[in-house]
Amino acid sequence: MKQVVVAGSTGLVGREILKQLDGREDVEVTALVRRPGALGGLSGRIREAAFDFRSPADLARLGADIPCDLLVCAIGTTLRKAGSPEAFREVDLAIPQALVQRLAELEHRPTFALVSSAGANRPRGLYLQTKAEAERALVDSGLPYLIVRPSLLLGKREEFRLGERLAALFLARPYLFAAKLLAPQSRTLWRYAPIQASQVAKAILWTCLESPQGPGGKVLSGLSLHHPIMAGFTSHAR
Numbered sequence: 345m346k347q348v349v350v351a352g353s354t355g356l357v358g359r360e361i362l363k364q365l366d367g368r369e370d371v372e373v374t375a376l377v378r379r380p381g382a383l384g385g386l387s388g389r390i391r392e393a394a395f396d397f398r399s400p401a402d403l404a405r406l407g408a409d410i411p412c413d414l415l416v417c418a419i420g421t422t423l424r425k426a427g428s429p430e431a432f433r434e435v436d437l438a439i440p441q442a443l444v445q446r447l448a449e450l451e452h453r454p455t456f457a458l459v460s461s462a463g464a465n466r467p468r469g470l471y472l473q474t475k476a477e478a479e480r481a482l483v484d485s486g487l488p489y490l491i492v493r494p495s496l497l498l499g500k501r502e503e504f505r506l507g508e509r510l511a512a513l514f515l516a517r518p519y520l521f522a523a524k525l526l527a528p529q530s531r532t533l534w535r536y537a538p539i540q541a542s543q544v545a546k547a548i549l550w551t552c553l554e555s556p557q558g559p560g561g562k563v564l565s566g567l568s569l570h571h572p573i574m575a576g577f578t579s580h581a582r
Contacts (some may be wrong), residue, residue, distance in 0.1 A: 346370060346371045346372070346413045346414060346492060346553060347371070347372050347374070347411040347412055347413045347414070348365060348371050348372070348373045348374070348412075348413065348414045348415075348416065348553075349373075349374045349375075349406065349410060349412045349414070349415045349416070350362060350365075350373065350374070350375045350376065350377065350415075350416045350418065351376045351380070351417045351418065351419050351439070351443060352397075352417060352418035352419035352420065352459070353375035353376065353377060353382075353383060353417065353418070354377070354382055354383070354498055355418050355419070355420060356418075356497050356499045356500075356541040357459050357494075357541045357544050357545055357548075358375075358416070358418035358419075359541075360499070360541045360542045360544070360545035361385070361416055361418065361545045361548065361549065361577065362375060362383065362386055362390055363542075364542075364545050364546065364549055365390070365544075365549070366386055366387055366389060366390060367387075370553075371553070372391070372411075373389065373390050374390075374391045374392075374393050374410055374411075374412075374581065375390055375391070375392050375393070376393055376395035376397075376467040377392050377393065377394060377395065378395070378396075380392050380394055380396070390449055393405075393410055394432070395439075397419075397439045397443070398438075398439075398442075398504040401441070403442055403446045404446070405511065406443070406446050406447065406450075407446070407447065407449075407450040407452070407454070407581040412450075412454045412553050412555070413452075413454050413455065414454055414455045414456075414457065414493065415443060415447060415454055415455070415456050415457065416457045416459075416548060416552075417439075417440050417443055417456065417457065417458050417459065419435060419436070419439050419440065419459075420434045420435070420436055420459065423470065423471070424478075428561060429470055430471065432471075432474065433470075433474050436471075436474045436475065436478065437474050437477050437478050437481075440458060440481065440482070441445065441478065441481045443456070444456060444481050444482050444485045444487065445485070447485075447487055448485040448486060448487055453486070453487055453488065454487070454488075455488045455489065455490065455552055456482055456485075456487045456488070456489045456490075457488070457489070457490040457491075457492070457548050457551075457552055458478065458479065458482050458489065458490070458491050458492070458501075459544065459548075460478065460479055460491050460492060460493045461475045461493055461494065461495075461573060462473045462493045462494060462495040462535060462536055462565060462566070463475075463493075464476045464479055464493055465493070465565075475528065479491055482561075483561065487561075488560065488561060489560075489561035489562070490548060490551050490552055490561060490562050490563075490564065491561065491562070491563045491564070492544055492547060492548060492563075492564045492565070492569055493563065493564070493565035493566075494539050494544050494565075495535070495536045495537055495538055495571060496536075496538040496539070496542045497538075497539065497540075497541050497544065498539065498541065499540060499541035499542065523529065531566050535565060535566035535567075536566075537566070537570065539569065539570060543569075543570065544569065547564055547569055547570075551564065555573065
C-alpha cells in the first residue's frame with residue numbers, strides 16, 4: 345500500500361491527482377490543506393490534513409503521523425495573486441524547498457514529484473527563475489524525483505484567469521491540431537504544446553506508481569510529458 349501525499353491539492357493539477365487516486369485500492373492518500381473541508385466532491389478515502397507549510401512542527405509530521413512514499417508538489421501561484429515578487433517566491437520556491445528538506449531528512453527517502461514549468465531549464469524572468477531554483481533544490485537533495493514541465497495548462501480553474509482562458513480558446517486547439525497532424529514526434533513543437541491538467545496528473549502517477557525509478561530522477565516535458573509511456577527514457581534536470 346503506497347502512501348501518497350499531495351501538496352497543492354486545490355489547484356488545477358492537484359485536484360486531478362486526487363480525482364485519479366480517489367478510486368484506487370493500492371494507495372492511501374493524504375491531501376495537505378489549509379482548512380479541512382476544502383476538497384468537496386471527493387470520497388472519504390482521501391484524508392485531509394490541516395497543514396501550515398511554514399510551520400516546523402507541521403513539516404515534522406511528514407514521515408511521522410503523515411506517512412509518505414510519494415509526495416506530489418503541485419503548489420503554485422501567480423505574481424498578481426501573491427502581490428509581490430517576494431510573496432510569489434515564498435509560495436513557489438520556499439514551500440517546495442521546505443518540503444524537500446524535510447523529506448531528505450528521513451531514513452526512508454520518499455519520491456518527490458514536482459510540477460514545474462516549460463522553460464525552467466532555460467530560465468528568464470522571475471517566474472521561470474523561481475521554478476528553476478525549486479528544481480535545483482530537489483535535484484541537489486538526493487531524493488528520488490520526478491520533475492514535470494508542462495506548458496499552458498488546460499482545465500477548469502476555481503479562479504478566473506483571463507489570459508489563460510483566451511489562450512485556451514484561441515491557441516490550444518489549433519496548436520495541438522497542428523502538432524498532431526504535422527509533427528507528431530517533434531520535441532521542439534511539443535515542448536510548448538498546451539496540455540490538459542488531467543494528462544499531467546496521469547503522467548505523474550504512471551511514472552511514479554506504475555514505473556517507479558531507482559536512485560536519481562526523471563524529467564518529463566514536451567513530447568515525453570504528453571506520451572510518458574511511449575517515452576521510455578531517463579533524463580536529469582539541467
